[in-house]
Amino acid sequence: MEPISVTDRLGRWSAGRGPLYALLAARLRGLIDDGELAPGALLPPDRTLAVALSVGRSTVVAAYGLLHDEGRIVRRQGSGTRVAGTPRDDSPETTSEPMFLDLLEPRSDVISLACAAPDRPPVELAESYAAMLPALAATTGDIGYYPSGHPVLREAVAEYYRGRGLPTDAGQILVTTGGQQALSLLSKAYLRPGDRVLLEAPTYPGALEAFRAEAAVVSGLPPGLEGFASAIRDQRPALAYVIPTYQNPTGSVLSTLSRRRLAETSAAAGIPLIDDEVLAELGFPGRETPPPMAVFADSVITIGSLSKSVWGGLRIGWIRAASPVIGTLARLRAVHDLGGNLPAQLAAAELVPRLDDLLRTQAVERERRHDHLRAELARRLPEWDVPPVTGGQTLWISLPRGDGPSFAQAALRQRVSILAGNGLDPTGGSERYLRLHFLHPPEILTAAVDRLAEAWRTYRPPVTPGTAPSPLAL
Incomplete structure (x- = not known):
């Protein structure tokens, strides 16, 4: 294949603020993603x-370096620089999209263990819609545009935080269309091209995409942001991001002492710290939900959502922050979105006070499915390292050989989709890892493991140029 001429497509890539390499990387990233x-x-x-x-x-070297670290390009001596992934044909099995594949190219014959969210609305959600109908029917003189969110839901979320020991008023809440929009808004508000973001490696891939969309440079630290204080001093980040409870993807839970240190360190340095609590209420039975990190420093910005705890189709999330921050975010949101779905917000306001009871019921079933998936993997794939978790929705699995991206392709040929670890780790340290969710019913999880076992039986890891293949790969 001849080199592609990209200069015409780049256009005015250098317009804007920030280092040229970050701007060039952002423009190339857009061309690749589109x-x-x-x-x-x-x-x-x-x-x-x-x-x-x-x-x-x-x-150019620095821009290519950023894209290589993100997994978007591959650089090999003697074969040049290429866009990552296999050239596409008519088969969706050759796609190289690391996330949202099941949403963009759904296939009825593929079992998805990649995109984790409840796949059916609970009866409590239908009851909440029914309960809000009189208020909706009685609405007059209201066009329904609320960039900050409907006052009733903002107050319900504020009360939810007060119940968890964090004094909050409705003016500190911005309702969003799910947690992903919350991340996008915060990225637009706080980041300029070339700004650095400190985050855990590995981490939630949607966060990486939100930060990189603003041409930020992501810098990975171990889960829990170990070494945070020295990284602030050495790297001078514009933003920090952490998932302290049932961390996505590892499932780890940060201690109370570590939470306090992170919150106080970021506040003292004037670094905005995002506490992603989207998974915080998903502990298994008997597990207490830790307090929000904003309890230790009110400057911490908290993200929440009902899409992981209630249903993926309920696109209701929020940001809790200081009132001036919420005002800034509301003005930013109004440019793109005059307000979210009002009936959904009214239903959510009915549901939030009932959330504890709903989650207690769900926790038993989620733990049962977690245990079932681990048992099936131990039975069919005993050489895989599959640590248990105490909550959340995913398992973080280490392969004994090969790499996540090539095995994910092998798994897709057996009609099961999984998430390779390299797309979740900006440091490149999770090449041999996979993320699998355990939300399916047991019979579907069993079928998925059967397909994974067949993919593993026929899997042949790619040979790195200049190295001999392992005897295990022959």
């Missing part, structure tokens, strides 16, 4: 692209 630069496409050499764009070669 499909204009296809998987397997050969990109120009560093020097060639630098001359074409009238920039220093170091700018």
Whole structure:
């Protein structure tokens, strides 16, 4: 394949604020994600692209370096720089999309263990819609535009936090269309091209995408942001992000002492810290939900959502922050979205006070499915390392050989989709890991493991150029 000419497609990539390499990486990232630069496409050499764009070669090298760290391009001695993934044909089995594949290209014959969320609305949600209908029917003189969220839901969420020991008023709540929009809004508010974000490695891939969409540079620390204080001093980040409870994907839970240290350290340094609590209420029976990190420093920004705890189709999330921050975010949101779904917000306001009872009921079944998936994996794939978790929705699995991306392709050929670890880790340290969710009924989980076992039986890890294949791969 001949090198693709990308200079015309780049357009005015250098317009805006921030280092040129970050802006160039952001524009190339957009071309890759939009499909204009296809998987397997050969990109120009560093020097060639630098001359074409009238920039220093170091700018191109740094931009390519960012995209390589993100897994969007592959650089190999002797074969050049290519867009990651296998060149596409008519088969969806060759797709290289690391996330949201099941949403963008759904296949009825594929069992998805990649995108984790409850797949059916509970009866409590239907009851909440029924309960809000009189208020909706009685609405007059109201066009239904609430960029900050409907006052009734904002107050219900504020009361939810007060019940968890965190004094909150409705003016500190911004209702969003799920947790992903909350991350996108915060990224737009706090980040400029080239700004650095400190986060855990591995972490939630949707957060990585939100930060990179603003051309930020993500810097990975171990789960719990170990080394946070020194990283603040050395890297001067614009933002930090942590999932302290049932961390996605590892399932780890941060201690109370570590939460306090993170909150107080970020507050003292003036670094906005996002506490992602989307999974915080998903503990198994007998597990207490830790307090929000904003209990230790009110400058912490908290994200919550009903999409993981109630139903994926209930696109209701929120941000809890200081009132001036909420005002800024509301103005930013109004430019793109004058307000979310009002009936859904009214139903959510009915549901939030009942959330504890609903979650207690769900916890028993989630633990049963977690145990079932681990038992099936131990039976069919005993060489895999599958640590248990105490809550959340996913398992973080280490493969004994090969790598996550190539095995994910092998699994897809057996009609089961999984998430490879490299797409969740900006440091490149999770190449041999997989993330699987355990939310399906036991019979579907069993069928998925049978397919994974067949994929593993025929799996042959790719051979790195210049190395001999392992005897296990023969």
